[in-house]
Amino acid sequence: xxxxxxxxxxxxxxxxxxxxxxxxxxxxxxxxxxxxxxxxxxxxxxxxxxxxxxxxxxxxxxxxxxxxxxxxxxxxxxxxxxxxxxxxxxxxxxxxxxxxxxxxxxxxxxxxxxxxxxxxxxxxxxxxxxxxxxxxxxxxxxxxxxxxxxxxxxxxxxxxxxxxxxxxxxxxxxxxxxxxxxxxxxxxxxxxxxxxxxxxxxxxxxxxxxxxxxxxxxxxxxxxxxxxxxxxxxxxxxxxxxxxxxxxxxxxxxxxxxxxxxxxxxxxxxxxxxxxxxxxxxxxxxxxxxxxxxxxxxxxxxxxxxxxxxxxxxxxxxxxxxxxxxxxxxxxxxxxxxxxxxxxxxxxxxxxxxxxxxxxxxxxxxxxxxxxxxxxxxxxxxxxxxxxxxxxxxxxxxxxxxxxxxxxxxxxxx
Amino acid sequence: xxxxxxxxxxxxxxxxxxxxxxxxxxxxxxxxxxxxxxxxxxxxxxxxxxxxxxxxxxxxxxxxxxxxxxxxxxxxxxxxxxxxxxxxxxxxxxxxxxxxxxxxxxxxxxxxxxxxxxxxxxxxxxxxxxxxxxxxxxxxxxxxxxxxxxxxxxxxxxxxxxxxxxxxxxxxxxxxxxxxxxxxxxxxxxxxxxxxxxxxxxxxxxxxxxxxxxxxxxxxxxxxxxxxxxxxxxxxxxxxxxxxxxxxxxxxxxxxxxxxxxxxxxxxxxxxxxxxxxxxxxxxxxxxxxxxxxxxxxxxxxxxxxxxxxxxxxxxxxxxxxxxxxxxxxxxxxxxxxxxxxxxxxxxxxxxxxxxxxxxxxxxxxxxxxxxxxxxxxxxxxxxxxxxxxxxxxxxxxxxxxxxxxxxxxxxxx
Numbered sequence: 001x002x003x004x005x006x007x008x009x010x011x012x013x014x015x016x017x018x019x020x021x022x023x024x025x026x027x028x029x030x031x032x033x034x035x036x037x038x039x040x041x042x043x044x045x046x047x048x049x050x051x052x053x054x055x056x057x058x059x060x061x062x063x064x065x066x067x068x069x070x071x072x073x074x075x076x077x078x079x080x081x082x083x084x085x086x087x088x089x090x091x092x093x094x095x096x097x098x099x100x101x102x103x104x105x106x107x108x109x110x111x112x113x114x115x116x117x118x119x120x121x122x123x124x125x126x127x128x129x130x131x132x133x134x135x136x137x138x139x140x141x142x143x144x145x146x147x148x149x150x151x152x153x154x155x156x157x158x159x160x161x162x163x164x165x166x167x168x169x170x171x172x173x174x175x176x177x178x179x180x181x182x183x184x185x186x187x188x189x190x191x192x193x194x195x196x197x198x199x200x201x202x203x204x205x206x207x208x209x210x211x212x213x214x215x216x217x218x219x220x221x222x223x224x225x226x227x228x229x230x231x232x233x234x235x236x237x238x239x240x241x242x243x244x245x246x247x248x249x250x251x252x253x254x255x256x257x258x259x260x261x262x263x264x265x266x267x268x269x270x271x272x273x274x275x276x277x278x279x280x281x282x283x284x285x286x287x288x289x290x291x292x293x294x295x296x297x298x299x300x301x302x303x304x305x306x307x308x309x310x311x312x313x314x315x316x317x318x319x320x321x322x323x324x325x326x327x328x329x330x331x332x333x334x335x336x337x338x339x340x341x342x343x344x345x346x347x348x349x350x351x352x353x354x355x356x357x358x359x360x361x362x363x364x365x366x367x368x369x370x371x372x373x374x375x376x377x378x379x380x381x382x383x384x385x386x387x388x389x390x391x392x393x394x395x396x397x398x399x400x401x402x403x404x405x406x407x408x409x410x411x412x413x414x
Numbered sequence: 415x416x417x418x419x420x421x422x423x424x425x426x427x428x429x430x431x432x433x434x435x436x437x438x439x440x441x442x443x444x445x446x447x448x449x450x451x452x453x454x455x456x457x458x459x460x461x462x463x464x465x466x467x468x469x470x471x472x473x474x475x476x477x478x479x480x481x482x483x484x485x486x487x488x489x490x491x492x493x494x495x496x497x498x499x500x501x502x503x504x505x506x507x508x509x510x511x512x513x514x515x516x517x518x519x520x521x522x523x524x525x526x527x528x529x530x531x532x533x534x535x536x537x538x539x540x541x542x543x544x545x546x547x548x549x550x551x552x553x554x555x556x557x558x559x560x561x562x563x564x565x566x567x568x569x570x571x572x573x574x575x576x577x578x579x580x581x582x583x584x585x586x587x588x589x590x591x592x593x594x595x596x597x598x599x600x601x602x603x604x605x606x607x608x609x610x611x612x613x614x615x616x617x618x619x620x621x622x623x624x625x626x627x628x629x630x631x632x633x634x635x636x637x638x639x640x641x642x643x644x645x646x647x648x649x650x651x652x653x654x655x656x657x658x659x660x661x662x663x664x665x666x667x668x669x670x671x672x673x674x675x676x677x678x679x680x681x682x683x684x685x686x687x688x689x690x691x692x693x694x695x696x697x698x699x700x701x702x703x704x705x706x707x708x709x710x711x712x713x714x715x716x717x718x719x720x721x722x723x724x725x726x727x728x729x730x731x732x733x734x735x736x737x738x739x740x741x742x743x744x745x746x747x748x749x750x751x752x753x754x755x756x757x758x759x760x761x762x763x764x765x766x767x768x769x770x771x772x773x774x775x776x777x778x779x780x781x782x783x784x785x786x787x788x789x790x791x792x793x794x795x796x797x798x799x800x801x802x803x804x805x806x807x808x809x810x811x812x813x814x815x816x817x818x819x820x821x822x823x824x825x826x827x828x
Contacts, residue, residue: 011627012453013440013449013450013451013452013453014440014444014625014627014638015437015438015440015441015444016437016627016629016636016638017627017629018432018434018437020432023429023430023432024429026427026428026429027429030428030429035427036427037427037456037457037459037462038427038454038455038456038457038462038466039426039427039454039455040452040453040454040455041452041453041454042451042452043451043452045451048451048452048473051469051473052452055465055469059462059465211428213425213428213430213431215430215431222430224430278727279721281700283707284704284707285700285703285704285706285707285708285712286695286699286700286701286702286703286704286707286719286721287700287704288700289699289700289704289721289723290698290699290700290701290703290704292699293697293698293699293700293721293723294699294808294809294812296774296775296776296808297776298699298723299723299724302723303723303724303726303727304720304721304722304723304724304727304731305700305720305721306718306719306720306721306731307693307700307703307707307718307719307720307721308718309703309707309712309713309716309717309718310713310717310718310761312717312761312762313692313717313718313761316760316761317718317720317731346730347724347726347727347730348726360710361710362710362711394708394710395708398708
């Protein structure tokens, strides 16, 4: 079945704010085999809203409206849906009472405006919203003689998502022809996107019943494989078969077969080897440490490290000899190696990482251009150094460099 | 004048990818007084595309299509616009030649498919695309007897944005009645969103000719004031007047009157006072350092610091006495103070910061719940400590804590 999501709110037609609820809802809809054919973003104008709703009803079976259910004059979704479907709006006595109870509980004054939230479209089922004052609504109705499902859900993500899960999804499951969905997410590090596509396209294009989505960010490729079949076994088998062939093609670029993040994989391997890690960062300025510590429980394997942004700190926190810096420059393979070794010894960690480079936008030379990064990984046996040159702005170079640092640890531990 | 942006591509109807070009285009359109009334996201199906284009032509004056101009079978924007406007498509000889030259330059084979990109809609002006192979197109045409402007621009952001700036904007300026836009961005730190709105709504709601947008993230409020008038002076005067009243109301919550980031402001004050900064982070795990070093040139005032995730590192890098940790716990005001003082002395910085806390999702107690953060700022005269409790998940608590740390430095230097 085909659906359209309509996100309501003038703020989403500014340069500053974007609808994000629809990504979540799309994931849930896809899981039961419902595709999203259109998304429309419309402001708080009754005429525009009615036009958008009528267009949606004419071209899809399921229309989901997000937002515009609050108490202000700008909140017009209820009115617009009623008008588009030529249904009446009535004020629901039980909802009015609930609003009064809510206001009393929170010791808030009860403005007349608030009562708008008790307006219910004729024939609609009220969907309780435990996280806010405006309930959702569910309509199983007809438009131009065709059956249509219409849902009104509140806009704040902490209200929208649970209400959609708890109230809309069970009702949809009961109506939508049953399909089973299997999903797998694979991840690979540091492989160029074009190379990944060249390797993988000849494989996944032959699986026309599996939808493959490739998402690339700095040094990270995420592949999502989705298959919908009348039985879960059939769907899972197709996804697993394709995943297996892709894993083989990606070889050791692949770091995750089940969607884990690179940080999680690095911590997993550290735990497995009973190893600990410490980092000395210059150009990434704490980004490697921040990424690792974003994972709960990272303290079991990650000791910490030093952000050695100035040269004296490279010496005092990571034991880098000042004459090494004078001889090779702070951005050099030699200093990266000394940082990795120094931070390892200073912290007593099993592994030490050193990252130094030129993130830009200034500071590049002919010999060492902007984007040049030196990395080192050190253990008790040896210290390996790596030279890389990444393209892009300061943020992008730092993202690539931190990704490369994490991937070097993964490869060291593999 | 009213516009609609149509983003074309099935990948934007998955849970994984979102249109972002439209935010940029909206900003540019607003600058010349063109509002965006609708955004539509539509997949690579000819029927859906034609339906979306016809709806847009019926309800707005300017229709901008992003994407679907590439060489594959899925790239159908040219065909769909031609069909929606009942215009013919012709293969342009000069464009065919340009594609052959491009293929030769890059030593790439010239597939027959590629030539699709040379198809031009009757009466369209070709818009050169120096960053890709598919040119844009500009149509000044009629639909149901009304004048309509229709633009086709490529989807990749590095092609879309320059082409829109260089080719579409000058043509739009020549057609759209001239309006002048004044914009100001104010920023405030650590004020709760509800409190900001309570303070500011009575002010900005009286300026009906200035559009105020409030954007809140962890501990950071951004206010954008936009006014469009027949002269720049008139627009600037209204924006500056409203900005002045808001600045007064926000008092010392306000940190920026011209849109600078909190990191930039902290570095600005450090430079002004010829002061240097070093940080010792536990729960934020490098996030404070990473944020500061995201600013180019931060090395002039930021020395670096230590990520003292383990207790022994708190001692070896930030001089925290082990018995202090044993007595008060690693998460305590006393340890935060010792970290700030220790890192300041160890690095020779003017100011030291210490951050320790419980980011979650586990590790909370009745006395020190998840979200409890202790911060300290130390200079040669004294060390001040602060206790905060932030709500939300691990990432959100860390974001709030890093924001609070930066804001404490700002207040110290003010």
